[in-house]
Amino acid sequence: MIDALQSLSALSTARGLGVSALDTTTSSDAASAAGGAGAATGTSFADTLGNMASGMVGDLRNAEKVSFQGLQGQASTRQVVDAVMTAQQSLQTALAIRDKIVSAYLDISRMTI
Amino acid sequence: MSDPLQAAMKVAASGLDAQSTRLRIVSENMANAQSTGATPGSDPYRRKVVDFSSVLDRQTGATEVSVERIATDPSDFTTVYDPSNPAADAKGMVKMPNVNMITEMADMREANRSYEANLQTIKQARDLVSMTIDLLRS
Numbered sequence: 094m095i096d097a098l099q100s101l102s103a104l105s106t107a108r109g110l111g112v113s114a115l116d117t118t119t120s121s122d123a124a125s126a127a128g129g130a131g132a133a134t135g136t137s138f139a140d141t142l143g144n145m146a147s148g149m150v151g152d153l154r155n156a157e158k159v160s161f162q163g164l165q166g167q168a169s170t171r172q173v174v175d176a177v178m179t180a181q182q183s184l185q186t187a188l189a190i191r192d193k194i195v196s197a198y199l200d201i202s203r204m205t206i
Numbered sequence: 207m208s209d210p211l212q213a214a215m216k217v218a219a220s221g222l223d224a225q226s227t228r229l230r231i232v233s234e235n236m237a238n239a240q241s242t243g244a245t246p247g248s249d250p251y252r253r254k255v256v257d258f259s260s261v262l263d264r265q266t267g268a269t270e271v272s273v274e275r276i277a278t279d280p281s282d283f284t285t286v287y288d289p290s291n292p293a294a295d296a297k298g299m300v301k302m303p304n305v306n307m308i309t310e311m312a313d314m315r316e317a318n319r320s321y322e323a324n325l326q327t328i329k330q331a332r333d334l335v336s337m338t339i340d341l342l343r344s
Contacts, residue, residue: 169223169226171219171222171223171226175215175219178332182332182335182336182339185336185339186339189339189340189342189343190342192342192343193342
């Protein structure tokens with residue numbers, strides 16, 4: 094989780110964010126978004142967001158699976174709590190980053206030309 | 207590079223597993239404190255003890271705890287005079303398990319405390335992660 098934040102902050106300081114890339118990630122699914130400006134070197138901002146989103150969905154799926162296993166008596170209480178806590182944390186991270194992106198988008202749209 | 211906070215939570219989780227196994231063994235000992243043998247002169251239930259060992263988790267590089275094996279206590283059985291018991295020998299003496307309730311109580315308390323300590327570690331690491339994510343808000 095902290096790794097994701099670090100890679101994200103490294104990306105944002107390394108290069109300026111293209112408005113087009115930001116636009117595609119917020120409007121579409123983020124995983125299928127084509128890397129916008131500056132995608133030539135390494136992973137793009139959109140790729141990073143896409144990886145984070147798919148990781149979060151995976152964590153949520155896993156939490157649900159382990160919860161059902163716990164109900165059936167196949168997983169211990171500790172495992173269920175662990176999986177649910179992991180999912181909760183990754184959802185929190187994703188929400189915080191989404192809020193940041195939306196506020197940045199609103200800032201740009203309010204900019205006086 | 208793996209996240210040290212995530213690694214701390216994983217290590218604490220291994221501690222939770224180990225201590226719950228220990229609690230299981232204590233409860234087995236307590237439940238079988240009066241389990242005698244079935245035939246005359248046969249051995250009764252023998253007390254079990256857990257052996258912990260440290261193992262290196264290659265993914266995170268942290269040292270976790272695991273239950274190495276569940277051994278038996280080799281100490282002597284106590285004998286009581288009870289001729290009516292099916293396990294009594296020719297003199298009417300019955301071998302009782304080498305379980306001491308006071309020892310088991312102390313062991314249970316210690317397992318309980320260790321479990322709580324590991325839970326606190328998880329709680330602290332979780333709070334730190336949440337506080338770090340909260341930096342993005344505001």
